[in-house]
Amino acid sequence: MMDFFSELASNPGITKAMWPAFIETMQMTLVSGLVTVLIGIPLGVLLLTSNKNGLAPLRWLNWLLSAVIVNITRSIPFAILMIALIPFSALVVGTALGPMGASVSLTIGTIPFYARLVETALKEVSSGKIDAAKVMGSTRMQIVRKVYLPEAMPGIIDATTTTIVTLIGYTAMAGVLGGGGLGYLAYNYGYVRYELEIMVVTIVILVALVQLVQFFGDRISTRINHR
Amino acid sequence: MITVSDLRKVYRQGSDEVVALAGVSLEVPTGKIHGIVGHSGAGKSTLVRCLTLLDRPTSGTVAVNGTELTNVSDNQLRDARRRIGMVFQHANLFDSRTTAQNIAYPLELVGTPKAEITAKVTELLELVGLSKFGKAYPSQLSGGQRQRVGIARALATDPDILLCDEPTSALDPKTTDEILDLIKKLRDRLNITVLIITHEMHVVKQACDSVSLLEAGRIVEHGDLDTVINTAGSSLATTLLPLPGDAPRAEGSGDILDIIYSGEQANDPVLSSVARRFDIDINVLAGAVEQMGEHQFARLRIQLPATADTAEVVNYLKSIGVAVTQKGDAK
Numbered sequence: 001m002m003d004f005f006s007e008l009a010s011n012p013g014i015t016k017a018m019w020p021a022f023i024e025t026m027q028m029t030l031v032s033g034l035v036t037v038l039i040g041i042p043l044g045v046l047l048l049t050s051n052k053n054g055l056a057p058l059r060w061l062n063w064l065l066s067a068v069i070v071n072i073t074r075s076i077p078f079a080i081l082m083i084a085l086i087p088f089s090a091l092v093v094g095t096a097l098g099p100m101g102a103s104v105s106l107t108i109g110t111i112p113f114y115a116r117l118v119e120t121a122l123k124e125v126s127s128g129k130i131d132a133a134k135v136m137g138s139t140r141m142q143i144v145r146k147v148y149l150p151e152a153m154p155g156i157i158d159a160t161t162t163t164i165v166t167l168i169g170y171t172a173m174a175g176v177l178g179g180g181g182l183g184y185l186a187y188n189y190g191y192v193r194y195e196l197e198i199m200v201v202t203i204v205i206l207v208a209l210v211q212l213v214q215f216f217g218d219r220i221s222t223r224i225n226h227r
Numbered sequence: 228m229i230t231v232s233d234l235r236k237v238y239r240q241g242s243d244e245v246v247a248l249a250g251v252s253l254e255v256p257t258g259k260i261h262g263i264v265g266h267s268g269a270g271k272s273t274l275v276r277c278l279t280l281l282d283r284p285t286s287g288t289v290a291v292n293g294t295e296l297t298n299v300s301d302n303q304l305r306d307a308r309r310r311i312g313m314v315f316q317h318a319n320l321f322d323s324r325t326t327a328q329n330i331a332y333p334l335e336l337v338g339t340p341k342a343e344i345t346a347k348v349t350e351l352l353e354l355v356g357l358s359k360f361g362k363a364y365p366s367q368l369s370g371g372q373r374q375r376v377g378i379a380r381a382l383a384t385d386p387d388i389l390l391c392d393e394p395t396s397a398l399d400p401k402t403t404d405e406i407l408d409l410i411k412k413l414r415d416r417l418n419i420t421v422l423i424i425t426h427e428m429h430v431v432k433q434a435c436d437s438v439s440l441l442e443a444g445r446i447v448e449h450g451d452l453d454t455v456i457n458t459a460g461s462s463l464a465t466t467l468l469p470l471p472g473d474a475p476r477a478e479g480s481g482d483i484l485d486i487i488y489s490g491e492q493a494n495d496p497v498l499s500s501v502a503r504r505f506d507i508d509i510n511v512l513a514g515a516v517e518q519m520g521e522h523q524f525a526r527l528r529i530q531l532p533a534t535a536d537t538a539e540v541v542n543y544l545k546s547i548g549v550a551v552t553q554k555g556d557a558k
Contacts, residue, residue, distance in 0.1 A: 128319040226364040
């Protein structure tokens, strides 16, 4: 047992490569997570409001967003999507490689998923509350900002937690396809060189990361939920 | 004052047309509480949605103090709506906001200064008896308290009309009476016009000055409470003053009369005066006496002896202002 740990402490895969790989994973998760939230929330709102019974029904827009963009993107396996997006990533951030390059495809892969979850959370706001807001003379923008978003916030936080957890899983895959990070480390040392301990440590770190995200996500959601 | 004229709403269901409102006209004077009763499916919900213009009526108009709400642009409609405060069956408060923030909502919409909002909210909380609950969230309040917050929120814009949609249908009897008392108190204090849509006759008895009966999308009976009750054969009268279900069956062959009288006469010995005048014995089969608003109302089912001259008795009763329906000839 002591041998196992002393071996770990002297393994360059852990002492030298682990920390940068961890930073790369965090970079990918945070950058794509942030952009996903920034684009996904408005997209979720649009999915809801452009719907037939929404605040501003707009049939063609709803069809375009829902059937074409969201559903098609979600039905393509992530690994395939990433490869397909290599030219696009190169165009946007100058490279398809490294954490920044991977973040582009990660973001595009998760936005539709997140937007759907946001839309579902918004749908939970009872129509009675929306009627009340209308009767009091709210504009559509006020209904979105002052009623839909605050009332659905616990659900939106839950959706964000789920999405970040999914994203952490995706970063491992993105790592293998040139993004770097813990996924790449586990693949290189664990699979290619068959160093089991690196694989184990990577998995432990990923599990801890997911637990941490879920824990804080749940806490925030509970704190702001007054229902 | 709210004036509704010839309001029609027709829905399309595939190729079928469903007439939800078939021309509803109504006028409630300032400071009066008017009840609209009807069974489910009578068009109550549609009427509420058309009055607040949540649904646009197919034709007809709604006007508050002479200002028409129908046929205006979206912008004007938002301002117009602020003249109608609405109270919902389930209060429909915002869960993410405290009581005070809920009441502040309609004021925030038009950019009212903070200090002004605080003052108004404090005043409204006091008005509905919830001064201590400003910081509580709706989930921490009872059903009755939530409805009080809903009423305070509806009053925040100083509306001319308070429109209550089944305001007590989700509440227990004691809380129902408290909310109705509050509505009456607010009417007295603010001289606001109140429209209560309900299926509960109790609400009408307890709070309303006048009442309309909605059936299949039209108003089939309406009037002040005492007028409606004193109208022979009116179905509002019989539902407002129901006879006990286990009333004994009549025996013998004498004619049976349903008599309804109110106000002064309810205290007068109507029956004994008939008995003395015609020298007959009167058998009371069933009866209900109730206080509604200011007045007392009585409904009796009586049987005359076979020998009595029914027409004479009916004429006499009518001459002293009693509404009479003869069982057998009316339905």
